[in-house]
Amino acid sequence: MNLVKEDFIKAFSLYEEKALQYRRFKHADILPLLQAKEIQKRFTVEEIGRSVEDRSIFRLKYGQGATKVLLWSQMHGDEPTATMALFDLFKFFNGEADGFDTFRTEIAEKLTVYFIPMLNPDGAERYQRRTAIDVDMNRDARAAATVEGALLKTQAMLLKPDFAFNLHNQNNYYNIPGTATPVTISLLAPAYDYARSVNEVRADAMRVIVGINNILQEFIPNAVAKYDDEHTPRGFGDNFQKWGTSTILIESGAYAGDTEKLEVRKYNFIALLNAFQEIASGSYSVHDIADYNAIPFNDEKLHDVLIRNLAIEKNGKKMRVDVAIRQNEKTVDDGYYVEGLIEDIGDLQDFYGYSDLDVEGLQFIPAKLYSERIFSLAELSSSKVAELLKQGYAAIRVSDRVDGGMMHAFPIQILTDTHFKSGMSPMIGDDANFFIGSDSEIRYALINGYLIDLILPLGAGVKNRVK
Missing domain, CATH: 3.40.630.10 (Zn peptidases)
Incomplete structure (x- = not known):
């Protein structure tokens, strides 16, 4: 047969x-x-x-x-x-x-x-x-x-x-x-x-x-x-x-x-x-x-997310760059979470992303920590998180006691303290938490290496943890 x-x-x-x-x-x-x-x-x-x-x-x-x-x-x-x-x-x-x-x-x-x-x-x-x-x-x-x-x-x-x-x-x-x-x-x-x-x-x-x-x-x-x-x-x-x-x-x-x-x-x-x-x-x-x-050899030019033609500014000098992001799995006792990091910056025309987005005309917007109030985990919802993201907040604080880090699926950083680092421009090795948009509107969020289109309904599937 x-x-x-x-x-x-x-x-x-x-x-x-x-x-x-x-x-x-x-x-x-x-x-x-x-x-x-x-x-x-x-x-x-x-x-x-x-x-x-x-x-x-x-x-x-x-x-x-x-x-x-x-x-x-x-x-x-x-x-x-x-x-x-x-x-x-x-x-x-x-x-x-x-x-x-x-x-x-x-x-x-x-x-x-x-x-x-x-x-x-x-x-x-x-x-x-x-x-x-x-x-x-x-x-x-x-x-x-x-x-x-x-x-x-x-x-x-x-x-x-x-x-x-x-x-x-x-x-x-x-x-x-x-x-x-x-x-x-x-x-x-x-x-x-x-x-x-x-x-x-x-x-x-x-x-x-x-x-x-x-x-x-x-x-x-x-x-x-x-x-x-x-x-x-x-x-x-x-x-x-x-x-x-x-x-x-x-x-x-x-x-x-x-x-x-x-x-x-x-x-x-x-x-x-x-x-x-x-x-x-x-x-x-x-x-x-x-x-x-005749079977081709592997090449290694893929990333989880590739942002093309992102406008950035440093010391008053403006330029356009491509930004590559990888999502690294971190094992914990009850599973794993993802740590999204900026992998490369510059001319990445020869590279690719599973999510591959040209943002020409849009600019890098630093992420912010929402500090006006402290939340409880129980009151969080997708609609609340979406509202915060659209205002440029990539992190919030919670009052819950969390031992060892708890997994969650919200596309936002949930912190038990005030430690949150956000650069004014992308840097290799930094956490991939930033926004993309114009002076008048935030269009995309990068949260822990996940690309989120803020016009669309907030999806699930994020592997994040309370920090």
Whole structure:
């Protein structure tokens, strides 16, 4: 059975794991899924080790074919998209009577597929890149000093897989060169030496990637790129390639409006199913390496907000500049908040923004703290906040006692003291709190890095906290 576009759509719609819809899930959220009887219908589930903080790490096995494939996800704890996709695949391979039984049988007869989801559960607990001992596991292939890195290396030596998939997330700011299109999926056949040589092992990885790119172009045309192929002698992908395993790196990127990476997760699911199909049939071998080389490399010129042609004034001197803003996530115990900062100022014609606005004819207006009264959190409303924003107030004080900072969704800074810094002109590294307008009217607000059109109804979705 050869899956085509409509089959991939149907498979994902049937088998998306609904228990994982929020990307900051933890080890405790996947344990019930791994321990459920349903997953053991066609998978062998085995605990193969424990993390530094004694969290279990599992390996799942599907099929009994001669060609061995190993996949691992979330070796960086804050890169969870592919883990969600693996659980979608687990449900798919446990399905039946849905038109895909022939496909499942073919995969099981020709491949033995090993999955290690959430290789860094301690990092996932903190939503951080590194392990609990603050080591980047993906720079530990050579030394194998970390418990988790040593575990993966042991699996490589034990299983000696023919193919491997190293599953990651990249940041949201990669774009297709020369365009404002975010890179949704980035692919790479890692280099096993500094010369970036191509032997048959690496060439086969390239051919598998060509097949993945072909199917993804049907879903996300012109949104696939290659990751940087500089050789990293400590990296797992580079070393798997050196150890004789054709290794494919998949980096989950960005899709506009897809905060929880649910769309990007779907494209992981499709990419991996297609790869299994081509490896099982051997059809990957017909692909031309020239098509791999033709995939563009990532560029990194995206920002969350880009304001163009903003009039500013300093010491009586006026000029027009572009201002780039990025929204940085800050993890706290019960989730995260966003800290919007001014990233760059100047001539940014070659850069892009998810929100990209030309304000020629309008000027920078410093933000103000409303000091006429102190509010309580209970009396705040969207209409009250909108009224304050239109008057140029970006911050208010509240009387409530707030321990450790409380999350809120109002597009205004809520303070428990009088500390509020606002510059008379934008400066790199400053909080992105300012207004844009004319001498007679404020037209836009930038609050904590979020762009707000003050003519439109006030929206939701801001991840802010009481300070």
